[in-house]
Amino acid sequence: MYAEERQQEILRRARAAGRVDVVTLAAELDVTTETIRRDLTALERAGVLRRVHGGAIPVERLGFEPALSTRDEVMTAEKERIAKAALAELPEDGSVIIDAGTTTGRLVQVLPADRELTVVVNSPPLATALAARPNLHVIVLGGRLRGKTLATVDDWALRPLEHLNVDVAFMGTNGCSPERGLTTPDPAEAAIKRAMVRAAQRSVLLADHTKFSNTYLATFAELAEIDVVVSDTGLDAALAADVAAAGPEVIRA
8 A cells, every 4th residue: 555545544534433543553554653653744734634642633623724735735636637527517608606725726727728718716826827818707706815715705705796697616615425515614715605606507516535524614505506526536436326316416537
């Protein structure tokens, strides 16, 4: 097992059990305790685990939200595959919303140069990346800028969304489960995401497999409100079936 595969397995176990133990992991994964400690350190630096005495717990247990720069360094290959698969949901022309986030940020990078699109964003970094594209008309939602996610929130962002009608909203999420729907730690950001989904004729969720079965403070959409979920092959087949049963088409890229 490669280090990245082992670390993903450690993260999966931590999220399933709520905690992992160094000695137990070393025995079950057939590596030394020092190797496990290095893995836990790497996962903590990635912002997905927090070290505690004798082991680690997932950050979800702490209500902790990693910074954007930290999240951008995790699951990069999966996010790129998800973004490329999501291109199939782009309209030939018209308008789209692209939510703030690291996976949606990958979608911005691969948008085709041969389609005239109006793109609505609530992320200054994404707006900057889009602004140089001559085939795109960029609308930036104003408001308070959240330092954690570099997303604009509150009333100045919400009001324009009330009057917009776009073809597709490409959404990110912190958590996704059949029971609780799509969730995020910050209620202000949840309100923006909720308004984005309502402003769109179709909604497409871009989420790597680590987001599934996590639940955060604020729900912004039920799965029945989402038309397509694009994830990666790490998403468990049974869980993917449960998600699909709730309404959306599920694509594992």
